[in-house]
Amino acid sequence: MSLTFIRRPLGLQFGGMDVGQLADRAGRTPFFAYDRSAIDARIRELRSLLPCGIHLHYSIKSNPMPAVVHYLATRVDGFDVASAQEMALALDAGTTPAAIGFAGPGKSHDDLRRAIASGVNVHVESQTQLRLVTALGWELGVPPSVAIRVNPDFQIGHSGMRMGGGAAPFGVDVDQVPALLRELEAREVGLAGFHIFWGSQCLHATTVIEAQRQSVELIFRLASTLPQPLRFVNLGGGFGIPYFPGETPLDVKAVCKAMRDWLPRLCERLPETTPILELGRYLVGEAGIYVCRVIDLKVSRGKTFVITDGGMHHHLAASGNFGQxxxxxxxxxxxxxxxxxxxxxxHVVGCLCTPLDRLADDIELPEVHIGDFVVVKQSGAYGRSASPLRFLSHPEPVEMLV
Structure with missing residues (x-):
């Protein structure tokens, strides 16, 4: 008589596997894992709520893993990039250059040359950038596709990170936009669109609704004197995800309902213009985990420290050193x-010799043993790529899409 033992998974189930199976697939710890089914579910939900006519772009900076970018290329309408390398990722994923927007206050000469040669939309953020873009266009014999990123003249509260509304390195102040438009006309370069990015990581629906309303009104003001119709307007995103106790998820239904109110007016006044919603963290942030292994336990002056083989060099945001x-x-x-x-x-700490290397302070966990897996949730955005991977020369974490 033979006995069959059934392995019963304990704890976390992610991407159809338990954490031990994920570790086997990764080959070692630490690792990041991203669940494609969770990404799909988020996009399906969002598409079902958004009004028809809104194009959805993915902001690659939130998670530039090539497999994630390629997976999203068939699920979103375009990409927003912040470097020539991100632009190359978007193009390699098969995205048409017209569906790629290149933003950033400090684009290099080489960045701009590559962007113009590739035909992507360059979102200029200063007079210097505008002049360089137009000069490079003449030099390359390629008419550049130019948009202006606008630093809005309104400020919005309750945003995790403000990207405009006051003195800022991002975008062109509203009152300086007319001069740039005149310069574009003098240089015989057409304007493809406007980009207004007011902030990010916002969990308050009323804040997002008001920011979008004011952004649309600003677009109407700026577009009223243009000789040619705009091809697109990028209204930013700002949708946040909850990370910490007490935070409530964004009421996306309320935001999308408000969008249905103002979109018809936008389509009526700018019928040839495509409105774009640019999201990053909201699409992938909750679809990722970071996993490291407990390698030691120690008690110091009555406090227990769980020491892992991971840390802030892999996940700076979880350590609290990424803008908190x-x-x-x-x-x-x-x-x-x-x-x-x-x-x-x-206290859960990493393997680095710095007191900043903490993944969790004074947290309540099940009794921990050496060899256990510590899992940090909400790690699908601004994880590996936003961290000082080479600090103290430890091995880099594995990344996988499951």
Whole structure:
């Protein structure tokens, strides 16, 4: 008589696998894993709520893993990039240059040359950029596709990161836009569109609604004197995801309902213009995890420290060193243990010799053992690529799309 043992998964299930199976696939820890089914679900939900006529762009800077970019290329209408390398990723994924917008306050001469030669939309952010773009266009014999990124004359509260509205390195102040339009006309270069990015990581629907309303009104003001219709207007994004206790997910239904109110007016006044919603973190942030392994446990002056083989060099945002004013814990669990077991308070730290290397402070977790998997959720955006990977020369983490 033979016995068959059935392996029963414990703890986290992600992408159809438990964390041990994910670790086997990665080959080692630490690693990032991104769940394509979660990305699909987010895009399906958003498409079902957005009014017809809105184009959805993915901001590559939020997660530039090539497999993620290629996967999204068939699911979104275009990409927004912030470097020549990101532009190359978008083009390699088969995206048409006309569906790519290149923004950034500090584009190099080489960046602009490559962008113009490729035919992508260059979002100029200063008079210097405009003059260089037009000069390079003449030099290459290629008419550049130029948009103006506008620093709006309104400020919006409750945004995790403001990208405009006051003195800023991003975009051209509203009152300077007319002069740039006259210069474009004098240089015989047409204007493809406007880009207004007011902020990011916003969880307040009323804030997003008001920002979009004011952005549309600003577009109407700027477009009223143009001799030719705009091809597109990029209204930014700003949609946030919850990271910390007490945060409530953005009410996307309310935002999309408000969009249905103003979109007909935009289509009526600018019938040849495509409105673009640019999202990054909102599409992929909740679809990713970071996994590292417990390699030591120690008690120091009555406090328990869980020491892992990962840390801030892989996931700077989780350590609190990526723009947080006050350090707060990302959602952290022990991925191979059920939630309902005996719990203890501890600090989860990385392997680096700096006190900044903390993945969770004073957190309650199931009883931890050496060899357990520490899982940081909400890690699909601004994780690996936003971290100092070469700090102290530890191995880089694996990335995989599952």
């Amino acid at each position: 004013v006050l350090r707060r814990n990302f959602p952290v669990i022990i991925g191979n243990r059920p939630e309902g077991v005996t719990r203890e308070r501890c």
